[in-house]
Amino acid sequence: MTLRLLFAEIRSAVQKISAELGYPVVEFDVSEASKSDFGDVSCNIGFLLAKPLKKRPSEISESIAKIYRDNMTNFVSQVNVHPSGYLNFVANNSSLAKNIIKSSTSNNYGGYDLGKGTKTVVEHTSVNPNKALHIGHVRNIIIGDTVARILRKANYDVNVLNYVDDSGLQVADIIVGFLYGGFSKEPPHGQKFDHYCGDVVYVSITERYEKEKPLAEKRVLVLKELEEGKSDIAKFGDEITRQVLEEQLKTCWRLGVTYDCLNFESQIIRSSLWKTVFEKMKSMGITYLENEGKNTGCWVIKSDSEVEEDKILVRSNGIATYIAKDIPYAAWKLGILDDPFYYKQYMVQKNHQVLWQTTLENTGTKIDFTGDKVITIIDSRQSRLQKIITKIISEFKSTNKSYLHLGYESVTLSPDTAKTLNLETGGKSVQMSGRKGVYVNADYVLDILGVKTYEETKKRNPDLDEVSLVKIAEQVAVGALRYAMIKQDLDKIITFDLTESLSLEGDTGPYVQYAHARAIRILEKASKMPEFDISLDILSTVYEKNLVKTIGKFDIQVEDSAKNLSPKIIARYCYDLAVSFNSFYEHAKVLTAESPEMINSRLCLVWSFKETLAKALSLLGIDAPDRM
RNA sequence: CUCCCUGUAGCUUAAUGGAUAAAGCAAAAGCCUUCUAAGCUUUUGAUACAGGUUCGAUUCCUGUCAGGGAGGCCA
Structure with missing residues (x-):
């Protein structure tokens, strides 16, 4: 049992009593009390019945409370009426703690069957393969990856796609650079190929178009060849884009992001x-x-x-x-059309997930990557176009298949960070632009974050070996970046500041990860598994009760987040968990508690916490390190 | 000009229409011989403006102001 069940029990009891009293049926809320002073659970039925019954809310709540008290159930220990009119409930602490902690030991804790196995497509990333991923792309990638993880937890059958626009103008630009602009195919001194293409070739070739007419003419020619796909130029283009794509994917994997299938635009064009x-x-x-x-x-x-x-x-x-x-492409994703593609294996990703790619060659392998529900992650500057596509698609099929554009606001650069790129913005933040070279590469951010987290980890853990240090530093760096990209609302602009991004304190990924490391440490030092089959009555301080309740909210948060496609709800939940735990950690000693029973009970709680936090963090694609 | 998004503390953000608007950063003060101080405790400080709907509005509606974005036979 979790808080969900407690709410459900209270709801049905209140419903029954209200009916017995002959009150009209209303849609009332049963939810967590906003403050612990009020109790654990609140119900607003009094407000809703005030008008039809022409009575004060508190009067109505009292009439329900009176009957409730005479038929008290196991999980509720008190029913109170607040003068404001709220009907408040205090949970029976011992049964709540015991049930929540027991539930949390299950492997699928936090899972909630909202999707009922609905086949769902999540498309994200979809960056032109002519440059490295920058911090703006990272927002798209992290939103998409997190949404996919959350939907899977809510029992949707998810396929993640990455659309590779390998026949567009941006790709043509770097091909022009290589073929006619005098750029070598070999990047200088071991520079990553995607960085080289984006930072050097793309930026300078677009600059040269204005002065060098012949280059601009070649651009049109190359674009045409790329679309037709037969010539040597097209073959060369294919070679280059695949090389860039591979480097982009390395960055994605570094962020813990994986895909199911790569869809090449060139093949969509050449297909039927x-x-x-x-x-x-x-x-x-x-x-x-x-x-x-x-x-x-x-x-x-x-x-x-x-x-x-x-x-x-x-x-x-x-x-x-x-x-x-x-x-x-949209129609294909929904499975409205006959699938012209075959699929071949691109590679096996680190998490053992096979990454497929489309091909027009008959390889005999047919896989269904389509979905009844399609979610396309694209920034909201494309809302208008996505709206048109959504409308057309809705006319194609009258079934309940749905195409959904999940938009989000862009990432801009802070004035200070723009300055590091030699850009004076007059105190304003600035939109990134690949063409103008105004951006901060994702690898670069991860690298400098990695250096910082490495130093911190080493300082705190002088006994750790080099391999572990590097691993932890990378986990924390990724955690910091992913958390920063997901914690705020999708329709808020993120102003990226390099210096600020190095902050590892407060409402950040590392703060949350640190709580996990602390919990692990306690469990390690206890050196034996806690005994779960005991009464947990003695977990009675406010710190313990809060932590238990927060743990008990997991599936509610998953449902909320999946239903609203709002990944930040899970980020917030992880933060809440960490805050509850840190507060408990400071105020209640575990290993030196006053009695063996207390030690065991608290160990159960710590165990339950670290299991829940690790699961919640995994929905954000953030590793939960054992040490930091 | 039209449409979309945003406006909460000095800064970055939170709050299914509910109770005394919640955090982090920054600033000030305190807590490590006791499970890792990437932590914990204090203090200061906010709903752009004007109406409306409601028992109740940061939230919904209208208008004003401010910031951002979109409106190509470019992608």
Whole structure:
């Protein structure tokens, strides 16, 4: 039993009593009390019945409390009415502690069957393979990866996709750089290839377009070759993009992010998908050939609003626009179309998960990567386009399959950090731009974080060997970055500041990880497993009760987070757990407690805490180190 | 001009329409011969403005102001 069940029990009891009293049926809340002074659980039924019954909320709550007290159940020890009108309940401490701690020993603790096995696609990352991942991409990746982990915990059957735009303009740019711009294919002195392509080739070639006309002409040519995919240029492009992609993936793996399948845009273009979708859209009247006005000769999607312009799908020269790549892909993800792809293994990732890739060659392997629910993680600057895609998709199929754009605000650079890139912003934060070279690479951030965490760890643990130190430092660095990217609301802009990102105190990943390391240390020193099959009555201080209750909230948080696609709820939960534990740690001694019974009871609690925290952190993709 | 997002303490953030608005950072003070001080205790300090709906609004609605983003036969 967890808090969920306590709430459910109270709810049904209140419902029953309210019915017995002849009160009208209302949708009331049973939730955690906002302050422990009020009790453990609160119910607002008094407020809701005040109007229909023409009575004061406290009067109504009292009438329910009176009957409740006469039929007290196991899990509730007190029923109180607050003068404000709330109906408050105090939980029976010993049964609550015992049940929560016992539940938390289960492997799937915190799991909640919201998804009922629904096949779900989560697409994230999808960075052009012409540059290294920067801190803005990291937000996308971490949101996507965390959402996927949370949905799996809530029993969705999730496939994670990474869309590789290997035939777009940005890729064409670096190919121009290599073929016509005089750039060597070999990066200087061991620079990572993706960094080289992005920081050097891409940035300088886009700069040169303005002055060197012939280069700009080559760009158009290369783009065309990439789309057609037959020439030597296309082959060369394929080679380069795959090399960049591999380096990008290394960064993702470093962050603890894995995928199920890589979808190559070039193959979507060369497959039959677009043709099928285009015909379908024609026959359904979603798109039509414009024969008047400025869009004459284009296939357009009519806008349903007066002010918005129609969207061009196919240019008057017959070449499709980028939205024409997104629609078939979206339709494919939902499994609306026959799958033209075969799948071959790209590699086996560190967590033993196989990473597949699409191929048009008949390899005989067919796998279903589609879903009834599709979640696409793209920053909210693309909301308008995603809205159009969502609308078109909804017209394709009248089933309850759903396409969802999960948007988030961008990451900007703080004035100070911009200054380190020789950019004077006049005290304002600045949008990142790959083209202009205004960004901070993810690897770089992880590296400097790693140096800092290495020093800290070494200082605190002089006895640890080099391998362990490096491992812990990397775990903490990743934890710090992932936590920073996920802890705030999706629609808040993150202003990234290099100096601030090195902070390891307070509301940060390392703070949470540290609580885990402390708990592990206690359990190690106790040198024996606690005995769980005992009464836990003596866990009666406010610190112990708070910790127990927080542990008992796990599945509620998972449900909330999955239902609202809000990963920060889990970050907040991890933080709450750590705060409760640290407070307990400072105020209640475990190994030197007054009696063997107390030592054992507290050990149970510590064990339960570290199990729960590790599971919650794993939903954030953050490792829980044993030492720090 | 139109549409979208955001406005909470000096800074970064939290709060299914509920009770005395919660944290972290920064600043000030204290706590390590006792399970790791990446920690814990104190102190100072906030809902942009004006209306509305409600028993009750940081939350919902309208307007104003401020900041950011989007509106290409670019992606």
